[in-house]
Amino acid sequence: MLDFDDTGSSSDGSFSSTFSSTVPRRKSKPTQPKPTQRKATAKPKVISPVSSSLDPITIGAKHPSASDIKIVGGRGYDLRQPIPVKYRAVRELFLNARKNFWTPNDIPMGEDKLQWDMGKLTESEMWLFKTNISYLTAGDNLVPDNLVNAIFKHITANEMRQYFRWIMCEEANHIESYLFILESFGLDDKGQGQIFNLYQEIPALTNKLNWNLTFTNNVVNSDAPIGSPEANRALLEDLISYYIFETLFFPLGFSQIFALARKGKLRNTAQQYSYIWRDENLHSSNGLWLIKQIIRENPKLWNTTMQERSRAIVNEAVKLETDYAHASMPDGGILGLPVNTYVDFARFVADNICNKLGIKSLFGVREHPMPWISEYELNHEVNFFEGRVREYQTGSQLTWD
Numbered sequence: 001m002l003d004f005d006d007t008g009s010s011s012d013g014s015f016s017s018t019f020s021s022t023v024p025r026r027k028s029k030p031t032q033p034k035p036t037q038r039k040a041t042a043k044p045k046v047i048s049p050v051s052s053s054l055d056p057i058t059i060g061a062k063h064p065s066a067s068d069i070k071i072v073g074g075r076g077y078d079l080r081q082p083i084p085v086k087y088r089a090v091r092e093l094f095l096n097a098r099k100n101f102w103t104p105n106d107i108p109m110g111e112d113k114l115q116w117d118m119g120k121l122t123e124s125e126m127w128l129f130k131t132n133i134s135y136l137t138a139g140d141n142l143v144p145d146n147l148v149n150a151i152f153k154h155i156t157a158n159e160m161r162q163y164f165r166w167i168m169c170e171e172a173n174h175i176e177s178y179l180f181i182l183e184s185f186g187l188d189d190k191g192q193g194q195i196f197n198l199y200q201e202i203p204a205l206t207n208k209l210n211w212n213l214t215f216t217n218n219v220v221n222s223d224a225p226i227g228s229p230e231a232n233r234a235l236l237e238d239l240i241s242y243y244i245f246e247t248l249f250f251p252l253g254f255s256q257i258f259a260l261a262r263k264g265k266l267r268n269t270a271q272q273y274s275y276i277w278r279d280e281n282l283h284s285s286n287g288l289w290l291i292k293q294i295i296r297e298n299p300k301l302w303n304t305t306m307q308e309r310s311r312a313i314v315n316e317a318v319k320l321e322t323d324y325a326h327a328s329m330p331d332g333g334i335l336g337l338p339v340n341t342y343v344d345f346a347r348f349v350a351d352n353i354c355n356k357l358g359i360k361s362l363f364g365v366r367e368h369p370m371p372w373i374s375e376y377e378l379n380h381e382v383n384f385f386e387g388r389v390r391e392y393q394t395g396s397q398l399t400w401d
Helices: 017-022 088-098 110-117 123-154 158-184 189-200 203-220 229-262 267-297 304-328 339-357 371-376
Strands: 381-383 388-391
Touching (some): 088 158, 123 203, 123 229, 158 267, 203 304, 229 267, 229 339, 229 371, 304 339
Antiparallel strands (some): 381 388
């Protein structure tokens, strides 16, 4: 007989635990997660590096359009392409500058040599001349060095690069002019060297030159990528310092020799300086145009901080020029050019620089302290805001009154 107790049921008719433990339960399938649809992601935009003249030439590369080109920070095009010309004003400056080429040997120096040999210059005038030509020679070396080492690699418009090449040629010609002046006086290498070396002996000259070099080195030593806001800020400061060089330091230096020429002394040297000044006026116009174009294309650079910094740079330049004035004219000036008048002229030019940059003036000098200096400007008319030369003559057509 079967014993129901063996069936695994309990006395109350329910299934005992024996049954549940011996009969396996059916496992339920795990819940599968519903597949999620992936959202389409946009491909990251590829940003080309800033164009460089060291970039390899690529077969089949796209020819740039004017809209591709930027004055600094341009990307994705070959800098060796001379067309299209986007910045016509720069091209015009370059073409006009070419008409102006001259050489120092075009200007006879016989009258100045006679005055030098006969001791017609006073001791104060002789000292002024020596410190003046020493500083200007060193300064005209700094300008092309700055272009080569600091500025050129940032410029991504071929027409501006082309004009900078010409400027470097002109600066080399200016250095030859200073050499030619001293050679014409009959000075040997030792005599010339003693004069040229003064910029390394007189602190006011050394400090003035090192000031510009500081801005050059700030660009050269920057770790910021070319085209970045940080790199552009350093570049803009450097350009402003060299705009001051061309617009304030050089013309003020020329004015010292023009003051001598007004008294009939060193008129041949003054004529050399007039030719140099004409070149520097165009360099100044180009420098201002470049500063403004960088700001147009990168308006965030020209914030309140940068404007105040620019104003401080101009103020520093005037202090350096004041120190130079006292070093080159330690007796309070020369006949026809008191130190105080010279310093007022520096302040007058500084205020003009501030006005052209669109920042508040520093000194409030409204009247030109030395209006006679215009007598030594060669025939040209320049709109400094647009950098356009309205009238220009070739060197062979220029006359000296």
